[in-house]
Amino acid sequence: MFTLTPQLRLVRPTHRLLSTMTVSQKPLLVAVVGVGLVGSEFIQQLLSIPTHSSPFKLISLSSSSRTLFTGRETPIDSATSWKSKLAGSSSPADLADLTNKLLGLVKNEQERVAIVDNTSSENVAGMYPSWLQAGIHVVTPNKKAFSGDRSLYEEILAASRSSGAKFLNEATVGAGLPVIAPLKEILATGDRVIKIEGVFSGTMSYIFNEFSTAKSGGPSFSSVVSVARDKGYTEPHPADDLNGYDVARKLTILSRQISAASVSSTLPELQSFLSVQTQSLIPSPLESTSSGDEFIQKLPEHDAHFSATREAAAKENSVLRYVGVIDTQQGVVKAGLEKYPLSHPFATSLGGSDNIIMFHTERYSPRPLIIQGAGAGAAVTAMGVLGDLLKLV
Ligand SMILES: NC(=O)C1=CN([C@@H]2O[C@H](COP(=O)(O)OP(=O)(O)OC[C@H]3O[C@@H](n4cnc5c(N)ncnc54)[C@H](OP(=O)(O)O)[C@@H]3O)[C@@H](O)[C@H]2O)C=CC1
Ligand SMILES: N[C@@H](CC=O)C(=O)O
Numbered sequence: 178m179f180t181l182t183p184q185l186r187l188v189r190p191t192h193r194l195l196s197t198m199t200v201s202q203k204p205l206l207v208a209v210v211g212v213g214l215v216g217s218e219f220i221q222q223l224l225s226i227p228t229h230s231s232p233f234k235l236i237s238l239s240s241s242s243r244t245l246f247t248g249r250e251t252p253i254d255s256a257t258s259w260k261s262k263l264a265g266s267s268s269p270a271d272l273a274d275l276t277n278k279l280l281g282l283v284k285n286e287q288e289r290v291a292i293v294d295n296t297s298s299e300n301v302a303g304m305y306p307s308w309l310q311a312g313i314h315v316v317t318p319n320k321k322a323f324s325g326d327r328s329l330y331e332e333i334l335a336a337s338r339s340s341g342a343k344f345l346n347e348a349t350v351g352a353g354l355p356v357i358a359p360l361k362e363i364l365a366t367g368d369r370v371i372k373i374e375g376v377f378s379g380t381m382s383y384i385f386n387e388f389s390t391a392k393s394g395g396p397s398f399s400s401v402v403s404v405a406r407d408k409g410y411t412e413p414h415p416a417d418d419l420n421g422y423d424v425a426r427k428l429t430i431l432s433r434q435i436s437a438a439s440v441s442s443t444l445p446e447l448q449s450f451l452s453v454q455t456q457s458l459i460p461s462p463l464e465s466t467s468s469g470d471e472f473i474q475k476l477p478e479h480d481a482h483f484s485a486t487r488e489a490a491a492k493e494n495s496v497l498r499y500v501g502v503i504d505t506q507q508g509v510v511k512a513g514l515e516k517y518p519l520s521h522p523f524a525t526s527l528g529g530s531d532n533i534i535m536f537h538t539e540r541y542s543p544r545p546l547i548i549q550g551a552g553a554g555a556a557v558t559a560m561g562v563l564g565d566l567l568k569l570v
């Protein structure tokens with residue numbers, strides 16, 4: 178009889194340990210909103226983690242027209258059938274209804290829930306404060322919430338602070354490249370950013386890597402833009418890349434992060450990405466061209482201007498690159514076309530849709546921290562999103 182006691186002693190701590198592990202290893206329930214290029218690849222990558230070892234359960238998918246909500250007992254686990262299951266769902270897309278269902282899981286079942294927003298929708302971005310307030314984590318490559326109206330950004334920060342739910346947005350800048358995470362570490366460990374300078378647009382990178390090289394002359398600007406569009410690198414309307422807004426949004430995201438970490442930041446308080454000094458490359462006669470096809474058709478009329486700019490740079494042994502700069506000493510955030518000598522990393526080391534980002538900080542000085550690699554594309558962007566999701570578990 179007395180032998181029971183030691184056994185009990187053994188059993189009880191082991192059991193407690195198991196129950197603790199069970200709680201901390203409860204899978205994170207994931208709802209995906211947006212199943213386009215990045216969304217589909219993200220689902221593929223998520224479902225490629227073997228079910229028995231996955232820390233996630235995929236419980237909901239939404240396109241702009243319909244939602245599939247399976248709940249946690251029968252999660253979506255097949256990379257081959259999720260599309261047809263979503264297509265066959267009779268539930269219309271309804272973010273309010275999805276929010277209520279997820280809120281029930283958080284409040285009534287003590288589940289941990291994350292929404293992954295793979296859209297570029299402002300409406301979806303506008304839901305973040307209510308999701309975070311409800312304790313639902315948000316992971317996204319969508320730049321809208323963090324680069325749009327300052328009030329939305331502040332609501333997001335406040336909601337996350339009050340509930341403890343996290344928002345992670347690594348893929349909003351440099352796609353899968355680590356940019357946001359190193360910046361957070363630079364700031365959190367007490368280093369000071371002096372300047373961030375980089376090629377932040379995959380599309381602009383491709384265009385200028387092809388248009389302006391170490392060799393004199395080269396293809397016409399319009400032909401490079403046209404090829405970039407045919408390859409699927411540009412937005413359907415190339416003006417949406419050439420206006421520089423995508424770069425301005427990325428600079429806003431980084432700049433707000435720097436300002437939030439430093440009470441004495443000299444950076445301007447950006448009301449939105451529209452507050453960034455941004456040079457548009459759209460020739461003024463084409464500014465109101467609403468069709469992408471018409472834009473491409475008329476762009477050759479402006480080739481001479483771009484060729485002259487290229488030749489002027491070449492005379493100085495330099496090339497043209499569309500860059501973004503955050504200068505905390507000058508208090509400037511700007512995006513535009515700049516000349517770089519051939520010895521500069523922006524001039525000769527870039528290929529394809531590479532991004533390159535240089536962090537000049539007090540610690541990384543005089544030699545900057547440089548991050549470079551593919552800055553657009555479904556595979557690397559989805560990896561950045563899944564990487565963020567893994568940080569939650
Ligand atoms: N592609 C890239 O290289 C990179 C993309 N990103 C960002 O990733 C995000 C996704 O980009 P990408 O996949 O290329 O874009 P896509 O246009 O391919 O996909 C976006 C999807 O969002 C869906 N959508 C729009 N509104 C809603 C809504 N209210 N509810 C549910 N779904 C909705 C659309 O669905 P439907 O088809 O049903 O209309 C569409 O399929 C964007 O924010 C983009 O800026 C970031 C870095 C790099
Ligand atoms: N259009 C963007 C894609 C990622 O944000 C780019 O060109 O970098």
Ligand code: NA
Binds near residue numbers: 350352355356561
């Ligand atoms: Na990134």
